[in-house]
Amino acid sequence: MKDAWSSDEVRKAEEPLIAAGEPLMARAAYALAQAVLREVAAGPAAGRAPDRRAGRPAAVRLGGSLGSDGLPGTARIRRARTAGTRGEVRGARALLLVGPGNNGGDTLFAGAHLVRRGMSVTAVLASTRAHEEGLAAFRSAGGKVVTLADIRVPSVVQSALASDVVLDGLVGVGARGALRPPAGGLVRTLAEAREKAGERWPRTIAVDIPSGIGVDDGAVPGPVLPADRTVTFGALKPGLILPPAAHLAGEVELVDVGFPTVAGTTGWSGAVWGVAPGRHAMSGTDPASGRVRRMEPADVAELWPVPSPHDHKYTRGVVGVIAGTSTYPGAAVLATSGAVLAGPGMVRYLGPEAVGTRVLLARPEVVVAGGRVQAWVLGPGVPGVGPEDGPDDDGQARRIFGALAAVTGVLSEDVTGGKMPAVIDAGALTMLEHRLPAWAVLTPHAGELAELLQGLGHDVDRAAVEAQPLHWVRTAHQATGATVLLKGAITVVAGPGDVYAQADAPTWTGTAGSGDVLAGILGTLLAGRSADVVQDETLAARLAAAAVLVHGRAAARASAGGPLAALEIARAVPAVVADLLGA
Numbered sequence: 354m355k356d357a358w359s360s361d362e363v364r365k366a367e368e369p370l371i372a373a374g375e376p377l378m379a380r381a382a383y384a385l386a387q388a389v390l391r392e393v394a395a396g397p398a399a400g401r402a403p404d405r406r407a408g409r410p411a412a413v414r415l416g417g418s419l420g421s422d423g424l425p426g427t428a429r430i431r432r433a434r435t436a437g438t439r440g441e442v443r444g445a446r447a448l449l450l451v452g453p454g455n456n457g458g459d460t461l462f463a464g465a466h467l468v469r470r471g472m473s474v475t476a477v478l479a480s481t482r483a484h485e486e487g488l489a490a491f492r493s494a495g496g497k498v499v500t501l502a503d504i505r506v507p508s509v510v511q512s513a514l515a516s517d518v519v520l521d522g523l524v525g526v527g528a529r530g531a532l533r534p535p536a537g538g539l540v541r542t543l544a545e546a547r548e549k550a551g552e553r554w555p556r557t558i559a560v561d562i563p564s565g566i567g568v569d570d571g572a573v574p575g576p577v578l579p580a581d582r583t584v585t586f587g588a589l590k591p592g593l594i595l596p597p598a599a600h601l602a603g604e605v606e607l608v609d610v611g612f613p614t615v616a617g618t619t620g621w622s623g624a625v626w627g628v629a630p631g632r633h634a635m636s637g638t639d640p641a642s643g644r645v646r647r648m649e650p651a652d653v654a655e656l657w658p659v660p661s662p663h664d665h666k667y668t669r670g671v672v673g674v675i676a677g678t679s680t681y682p683g684a685a686v687l688a689t690s691g692a693v694l695a696g697p698g699m700v701r702y703l704g705p706e707a708v709g710t711r712v713l714l715a716r717p718e719v720v721v722a723g724g725r726v727q728a729w730v731l732g733p734g735v736p737g738v739g740p741e742d743g744p745d746d747d748g749q750a751r752r753i754f755g756a757l758a759a760v761t762g763v764l765s766e767d768v769t770g771g772k773m774p775a776v777i778d779a780g781a782l783t784m785l786e787h788r789l790p791a792w793a794v795l796t797p798h799a800g801e802l803a804e805l806l807q808g809l810g811h812d813v814d815r816a817a818v819e820a821q822p823l824h825w826v827r828t829a830h831q832a833t834g835a836t837v838l839l840k841g842a843i844t845v846v847a848g849p850g851d852v853y854a855q856a857d858a859p860t861w862t863g864t865a866g867s868g869d870v871l872a873g874i875l876g877t878l879l880a881g882r883s884a885d886v887v888q889d890e891t892l893a894a895r896l897a898a899a900a901v902l903v904h905g906r907a908a909a910r911a912s913a914g915g916p917l918a919a920l921e922i923a924r925a926v927p928a929v930v931a932d933l934l935g936a
């Protein structure tokens with residue numbers, strides 16, 4: 354599990370360390386300087402964001418734990434020095450954008466290291482204040498200092514274009530809201546210049562976070578200079594893994610500066626969770642902490658319902674799928690395929706006969722008949738219900754209303770049973786009449802979430818959801834009671850427990866039918882863990898994040914760097930699950 358700590362949590366973690374005299378800033382600055390040296394040594398030929406070129410999401414990687422000498426990631430850095438000196442560091446130029454706080458302090462101390470390694474380094478102070486010791490260290494190392502007030506923004510653009518690397522040290526976790534002037538204007542102009550310059554723009558490294566992103570919510574309230582790499586200290590921050598801000602961070606490198614990671618060692622209530630290798634990560638957080646998590650393969654392997662020798666098809670979980678109409682039969686094939694290939698005991702399909710026949714042609718394992726199920730998949734390929742009569746739905750809405758009654762516990766004469774988990778997708782999202790339990794998982798994309806929220810009285814459109822996904826996913830969870838999974842290049846899941854932000858899929862995954870397959874995979878997970886899901890109301894979100902990870906990895910396998918068709922995602926699921934379980 355990768356955990357991103359809110360700015361409050363970071364503060365609480367650093368306070369006792371600073372009080373104990375731990376040299377956090379020295380560690381941060383040293384690691385930052387090493388990252389810059391590696392970047393410069395690799396040279397421009399290293400290219401930009403290779404992960405994104407291949408359609409893959411940018412990586413978050415760990416920068417290594419403290420070495421025996423107390424410096425971060427020393428062994429790895431030594432390797433990089435001896436192995437990766439394709440370019441020349443001596444004489445290379447760095448431009449530092451320096452704000453008034455400790456983020457600027459990190460940047461100035463790192464600048465001093467760079468000067469001592471023979472680089473020509475200029476610091477632009479964007480504020481009338483600057484970190485005093487950092488500034489003194491930078492000056493005494495021989496760095497050049499200018500103030501924004503003196504040289505003005507166009508000169509900064511020229512300096513940037515003449516540099517090999519730009520460090521964005523304007524603000525870090527102490528910032529609130531959009532960047533204010535003059536830093537805001539500077540960053541806006543630099544971001545425009547970067548856009549225009551394309552490959553001529555120097556490598557940009559963000560210090561702790563790209564300045565101007567919402568540290569805790571991943572929003573982008575104003576101008577931000579997109580980074581090729583973010584070197585972040587102590588812990589990931591939510592804005593580095595949440596959309597849309599995460600797309601501005603480039604590759605994220607986490608540097609261990611010595612944060613405690615074992616329960617009880619920091620004196621704040623609740624446990625502390627680690628992210629650095631060798632410091633074990635545990636599960637579960639206090640939802641009020643603002644922490645956001647990213648599930649990894651080992652976490653999914655722990656959750657996956659693997660059959661025991663005593664299991665049979667009914668104990669392993671039966672998924673009931675109500676999807677597709679004669680106009681949209683494909684969704685039924687895709688959702689049932691996703692469900693079957695994720696490994697349930699059985700999949701039942703309910704729908705018009707003609708669609709059932711097509712489902713059977715694609716997946717003869719499916720039982721096209723009613724009966725007991727342990728989880729529902731409701732709505733893929735079914736039109737929504739609105740004030741006017743919609744297109745003919747072949748009775749699917751009626752079937753979905755019946756299943757929803759079982760999920761919400763509002764039972765009718767012909768629907769009986771206990772608590773029932775469900776995936777509620779597409780058209781079924783328009784059929785919600787009652788407050789839902791957490792084991793109902795809504796799976797909208799941004800447009801569908803906006804419509805759902807409008808129906809609940811919120812003034813929001815698709816663009817607003819895309820601008821603040823975390824906020825709106827949380828709002829939808831609170832308003833409906835359900836666990837909410839917002840599909841996107843980075844998928845956000847919120848329920849009664851932790852929030853998850855998953856970036857597992859190549860960009861090719863946004864294709865028709867891909868969401869139907871996801872609904873099927875999640876249906877199988879909910880059916881396989883049906884009894885647990887209705888006991889532990891935080892489990893649905895974890896299973897939803899797990900389904901997103903498996904779906905994303907299956908898409909990556911199906912894509913192999915190129916386009917993909919949704920059914921191929923389903924076909925890749927068994928091999929992905931085998932890999933996860935065997936790892």
Ligand SMILES: NC(=O)C1=CN([C@@H]2O[C@H](COP(=O)(O)OP(=O)(O)OC[C@H]3O[C@@H](n4cnc5c(N)ncnc54)[C@H](OP(=O)(O)O)[C@@H]3O)[C@@H](O)[C@H]2O)[C@@H](O)CC1
Nearest residue numbers: 377378454455456524525526527528529531532533561587
């Ligand atoms: N965690 C760790 O392990 C370590 C953390 N460390 C580092 O400390 C950083 C946090 O430092 P920090 O607390 O000094 O705050 P920081 O982010 O520099 O900015 C505060 C200044 O910005 C200003 N400002 C605020 N909002 C603004 C806006 N919208 N637009 C413009 N300006 C705005 C605000 O001004 P004011 O509101 O006071 O006028 C204030 O002066 C952290 O990110 C990391 O880099 C390392 O050194 C050690 C290891």
Ligand SMILES: [K+]
Nearest residue numbers: 521524560564
């Ligand atoms: K920054």
